[in-house]
Amino acid sequence: MFRHPRLQEVRDRLTAAHAVVVLTGAGISADSGVPTFRGADGLWRNFRAEDLATPEAFERDPRLVWEWYNWRRELIATKQPNEAHYALVQLEARTRNFHLITQNVDGLHRLAGSQHLHELHGNIWKVRCTSCGLVTENRDVPLSLRPHCRACSALLRPHVVWFGESLDQQTLAESVRAVESCEVMMVVGTSGLVYPAAMLMPSAQAAGAFVIEINLAPTPHSSAADLSIQGRAKEVIPLLI
Ligand code: BV8
Ligand code: ZN
Numbered sequence: 001m002f003r004h005p006r007l008q009e010v011r012d013r014l015t016a017a018h019a020v021v022v023l024t025g026a027g028i029s030a031d032s033g034v035p036t037f038r039g040a041d042g043l044w045r046n047f048r049a050e051d052l053a054t055p056e057a058f059e060r061d062p063r064l065v066w067e068w069y070n071w072r073r074e075l076i077a078t079k080q081p082n083e084a085h086y087a088l089v090q091l092e093a094r095t096r097n098f099h100l101i102t103q104n105v106d107g108l109h110r111l112a113g114s115q116h117l118h119e120l121h122g123n124i125w126k127v128r129c130t131s132c133g134l135v136t137e138n139r140d141v142p143l144s145l146r147p148h149c150r151a152c153s154a155l156l157r158p159h160v161v162w163f164g165e166s167l168d169q170q171t172l173a174e175s176v177r178a179v180e181s182c183e184v185m186m187v188v189g190t191s192g193l194v195y196p197a198a199m200l201m202p203s204a205q206a207a208g209a210f211v212i213e214i215n216l217a218p219t220p221h222s223s224a225a226d227l228s229i230q231g232r233a234k235e236v237i238p239l240l241i
Contacts, residue, residue, distance in 0.1 A: 002235040006227060010240050013210055017183040019097040022088055023200055027189020027215060029106050031082040031234035034075070038191055044068055053162045062155060063145055069158050070142040073124055077141045081112035084188065084233040087241040089113040099178035103190060103197050105160045118175050120167055120197050126159035135159050172196065179204040186240075187213045189233050192221040201225070 014020060026036035035041040037049045044052075047068065051057060058065045089112050092098040100117045102109050105124040109117050127138045127147065131154030138147075138156075147156040161167050179185055185204040192198045201221050205211050213225040214236050222228040229236055 002231050002239060004229055004231070004236075006229075007239055010212060010227065010229075013184050014091065014095075014240060017095065019178075019182040019184075020091065020095045021099045021101065021178045021182040021185045021200075021204065021209075022091070022188060023179075023185065023190065023197070024088075024100070024102045024104060024109070024188045025190025025192075025197075026104060027191075028084050028102075028233045028237075029079070029082075029104055029108050030189065031084060031232060032079045032108060034079050034104075034106050034108070036189075038193070044071060050163055053160070054164055055162050056164075058157060058162070062157075065158075066143065066145050066147070069124065070145070073143065074141050076106045076108075076124060077139075079106070079108065081108045082234045084237040085109055085112035085114070087238040091241050092116060097182075099175070099182070101175045101178065101197075101200065103194065105158075118171050118178075120161070120171060120175065122158070122160035122168075124158060124160060127156040128159040130155045130157050167196065175200060176203060179209065180207040182207075182209050185209045185211045187211065187215075187221065187225070188237065189215060190219070192219045 030036050052065055052068045085108055088100060092114060098116050100109060100114050102119055103121050105121050107123055107125050125137055125139055126135055128135045129149035132152045134149060134151050149156055179200045180203060187201050201211055211225050213222055213228040214233060
């Protein structure tokens with residue numbers, strides 16, 4: 001049973017807060033069996049995510065990039081949300097003004113029932129036409145390689161944000177507004193290395209929010225957090241709700 005001297009304080013702060021924001025990263029899905037990006041299990045055929053999650057990689061070898069996404073879609077299709085995902089759904093239901101901002105593209109927050117969700121980096125279950133831009137949901141596992149647009153027959157790509165690509169401006173603006181007007185922000189299972197998502201925590205703090213980090217290990221943001229709890233998301237989050 002996870003123990004920490006300040007769990008009750010966190011529960012009280014979350015209960016008293018009118019506006020709460022939660023930012024999640026790959027660590028919250030690790031307990032569902034989805035590999036993180038920078039952990040030991042973050043490799044695929046000796047490629048790093050940074051090598052494949054780029055427009056250049058897709059330009060150079062769309063088949064290889066699609067094979068990687070097909071591998072991830074196939075893996076994620078067998079995974080379920082864990083206690084941490086469900087606890088955040090409960091927190092959302094009883095918080096007046098709640099925003100869940102995720103860097104994850106696995107769709108597990110949506111599957112768990114989160115409504116006020118901002119998917120900063122897109123969603124692996126959506127595809128986008130490289131020509132006409134049509135975005136559709138696609139759950140084919142595997143996706144027939146080099147998938148083509150029904151409307152204009154151009155090549156489809158995953159509807160995710162690659163390194164070097166800018167985030168959807170509206171999603172980012174909504175997320176910034178949310179962190180700048182919340183009383184409590186929880187940052188769960190992210191290494192805090194990827195920008196501009198990594199700017200959200202300092203922005204919350206600058207706006208006066210009480211920031212709690214929950215992570216298995218210390219991160220570059222741990223010292224800045226008002227409270228950094230070292231533990232497994234699926235054990236800690238349910239205890240805070
Ligand atoms: C942009 C979608 C520019 C794809 C992803 C140098 C300095 C600063 C910035 C840059 C730089 N060089 C380049 C940049 C910009 C770059 C960037 O930040 N690079 C980093 C690597 C330095 N950013 C970008 O390119 C962004 N775009 O900046 O645009 C621009 C501006 C104007 C106009 C045009 C362009 C786009 C970034 C989005 C990239 N896409 N994903 C896909 O998934 O297929 S990012 C990818 O990393 C995932 O989304 C992932 O979620 C995300 C972040 O990683 P984490 O979630 O933190 O996961 P990670 O594995 O790192 O960590 C897991 C954590 O969980 C660990 O801390 C671990 O301890 C913890 N953990 C593990 N198990 C548990 C746990 N915690 C709790 N419980 C557990 N059980
Ligand atoms: Zn098209």
